[in-house]
Structures are given as structure tokens and as C-alpha cells.
Amino acid sequence: MGEVARICSDLIRFDTTNPGSGERPAAEYVAALLSEAGIEPVVFESARHRTSVVARIPGDSPQALLVHGHLDVVPAQAADWRVHPFSGEVSGGCVWGRGAVDMKGTLSMTLALVRDWARRGVRPTRDVVLAFLADEEASGEYGARYAVREHRELFDGCTEAIGESGGYSVQAGDARIYPVAVGERGTAWMRLTATGVAGHGSHPPVDNAVAELCHALSRLAAHRWPVRLTPGVAALIESLEEILGERIDRDRLEEEAGRLGRAGALFRAQIRNSANPTMLQAGYKVNVVPGTATGHVDGRFLPGYREEFLQTVDRLLGPKVTREFVNIEDAPSAPMDAPFFERLRAALVAEDPAARPVPYVMSGGTDAKSFAGLGINGYGFAPLLLTPDLDYFGMFHGVDERVPVEGLEFGVRVLDRLLTAG
Ligand SMILES: [Zn+2]
Numbered sequence: 001m002g003e004v005a006r007i008c009s010d011l012i013r014f015d016t017t018n019p020g021s022g023e024r025p026a027a028e029y030v031a032a033l034l035s036e037a038g039i040e041p042v043v044f045e046s047a048r049h050r051t052s053v054v055a056r057i058p059g060d061s062p063q064a065l066l067v068h069g070h071l072d073v074v075p076a077q078a079a080d081w082r083v084h085p086f087s088g089e090v091s092g093g094c095v096w097g098r099g100a101v102d103m104k105g106t107l108s109m110t111l112a113l114v115r116d117w118a119r120r121g122v123r124p125t126r127d128v129v130l131a132f133l134a135d136e137e138a139s140g141e142y143g144a145r146y147a148v149r150e151h152r153e154l155f156d157g158c159t160e161a162i163g164e165s166g167g168y169s170v171q172a173g174d175a176r177i178y179p180v181a182v183g184e185r186g187t188a189w190m191r192l193t194a195t196g197v198a199g200h201g202s203h204p205p206v207d208n209a210v211a212e213l214c215h216a217l218s219r220l221a222a223h224r225w226p227v228r229l230t231p232g233v234a235a236l237i238e239s240l241e242e243i244l245g246e247r248i249d250r251d252r253l254e255e256e257a258g259r260l261g262r263a264g265a266l267f268r269a270q271i272r273n274s275a276n277p278t279m280l281q282a283g284y285k286v287n288v289v290p291g292t293a294t295g296h297v298d299g300r301f302l303p304g305y306r307e308e309f310l311q312t313v314d315r316l317l318g319p320k321v322t323r324e325f326v327n328i329e330d331a332p333s334a335p336m337d338a339p340f341f342e343r344l345r346a347a348l349v350a351e352d353p354a355a356r357p358v359p360y361v362m363s364g365g366t367d368a369k370s371f372a373g374l375g376i377n378g379y380g381f382a383p384l385l386l387t388p389d390l391d392y393f394g395m396f397h398g399v400d401e402r403v404p405v406e407g408l409e410f411g412v413r414v415l416d417r418l419l420t421a422g
Pocket of ligand 1: 070103136
């Protein structure tokens, strides 16, 4: 299994920045590694060089498990990094580079594992469908969404999926917590338009679209969204109380999240909806009042709170501003009381007896949303043992992203247990 670090390093050296020149060379590399192991990959492109790879490994049961990950990465400014972000350098026991954590490290674990199976003649317990997808760091339109829409048959029989953002270790005091994602907040990216009366900038204001939009965005930004304790977060808080041996005050969750540091970061953004204005466009000349003004808002809503979120947004925007969705995706949640969730926990504990797996909900979104549309229960489970000095959330899309080689090897063993244990 010593292959995992080499594959991770190789994958990092393909610059798959999104937006950028596409995932094709990385996808071809993945397809070649699978072919070498006797696994027949299906390679497809949603657009030029927007390439994804899917492969099925037959198991003892046709009820399939989907293991999905993305080939693209977010941009990196080389000047800010200690090593070049696309060097894939291995030093100090870590593989360095953009994507080490998010999520080429995970892809390399899967690849190393299935290649090892091929060498040892191991067959998984159930069919395993591997998906290496383009475009997760944007909307997934050129990756998961396209795959689900155009190649649905590749996912036949999949009842559960594992993907990114979960199963990594978070050191909180003496405890090693492994959050396993059971849901995500939903996405509501919106374009707002205010329409008014165009005219000369020197005239008394009549119906100024720029001002209307600013008022509406200001109301939205200032809104204090109420705390809503959803089942996934409630279960997390209960688990944290048990692990940390202290009470967490449900009436002061925001303060408690701050007090609890890394453990608190697991629920800080998951206790309310949010709506952040992110872009503004209006006008073309200082002495001309434009007839319209537009703005964009990144909205996120908790599982079960889509309607409440949209009604509140509409009330805050008022009658003079209209909204349309740039992207709307529901908030998926997968059962916590399922035997499969227990298997995820068991695989972690088997490799790290000190592991304390807990359920949690992601604040953002992943490709799991697209697969939820096929009725597949998605869990965030990309097992990784981090050293206590490494902060997962700090490295995610951050500078000096790196992953310990031993942590990757740990992940391979956890996945092996999950996919082959009786
Ligand atoms: Zn990711």
C-alpha cells in the first residue's frame, strides 16, 4: 500500500484548477491506473477536457456502494505557499500541494486500495462504483450533475455513497473526534434584480434601483437567522457532550461553538440558515441613474428549512426586488440509525481504537447532492488521520495544504475494512 503517497503526489502535479483548463490529463491518469488493475473505466466528457471517470468493481452483492470524489481543485496563489502548490512535494512526512486534503488524497487512497485488491485477488463485499468527477468546486454541472443526467445507468444498484468532508480526525483536547457527515445544508444561490426609473443623476430621486437593491441587501445581511437545531446537529452535540465530559448549553450555541474551538467548528455554521451578498452590478456613468441593479447572494439552508428560508428572504427583500435562482439544491440527509452508519464508525475504530466517530452536518455542499437525486444516501467519509498540529478546516481551500503519508495509509486501511468486511 506504499503506493498511496506516490499517487497523491502524481495527482497534485496535474493542475486541475477550476476554473482552468480541465480535468482531462488527471482523468486519463486515473483511468490508466484502473486499467492496469484490470478494472474497466468508463471515461466521458461533459465539455472539452471536462472529464470524469467511473468504474464498477463487482462484489458479492449487487447492492452497490458508490465511492465518489472530485478531480478538480480550487485556485492556489504560489507566492503564498511554502512549496509550489502543484509540486506534489513529499517532505517532513507529508505530501504537499493543492488538493492534498480536498481531495486528491482521498482519490489516491481509493486507487491504491483497488490496485492492492487486484494484486491480492480481493473481492469487495458488495459492488463498488468508483467515480472520479470533474467540476465539484463549481456547481458540478460538468461533473456529478452531468454524470447523473447522462450516465445514470453507471450508478445502478447504488444505495449508499461515501464522499468528501468526513471521517478525518479532529483533535479536541485529549479526544480524537472523527466527524462523519450525515447531511449538508442546501444551496440557494440567487440573483436579485431591482427595477426603478432611469434618469438624470441630478434630478430628485424617484425610484432608484441602486438604492432599492442596497436597502434590500442590507436588510438581508443584517438579519439574525434563528438557531434551528436539526437532528444531525442535535446528535453531534449530544456526542460531543459525552466525549468532552461537559454540558453544551443549547440556548447559547453560538458562544459554545466559539468556546469549544475545533469541536465547536463542527456545528458553528450548521445551526442556522445564512444569506451572504457576494456580488453587485449596476450603472455605467456617475450622472445617470440606471433602470436596474442586480446582486448575487449565496444562500444556504438547513435540512428541512428550505421553505422558511425562502419566505424569510422574500420578506426581507420586499416587493421591489425580484429573485431568481442561479443554483438551487436541496439539503440532503442520510440516516444516522442505519447499519451502514455503524459500519462507517466500526471501520474507523478498528484502525484507531481511540477514535470517537460522531455524526455531523456540512455547512456547504458536495456532489452528494446530485447523487441524493438518485435516491442514494450520501455520507461524508474520506478517512484521514491528521497529526494534532494540522487543522483540517484551515487547510481546506487554504495555503500549505498537506496531508501526512501515514494519514493516507491509515485511510486506505479504513476503506479496506469498510469495503471488504463481512
Ligand atoms: Zn472537495
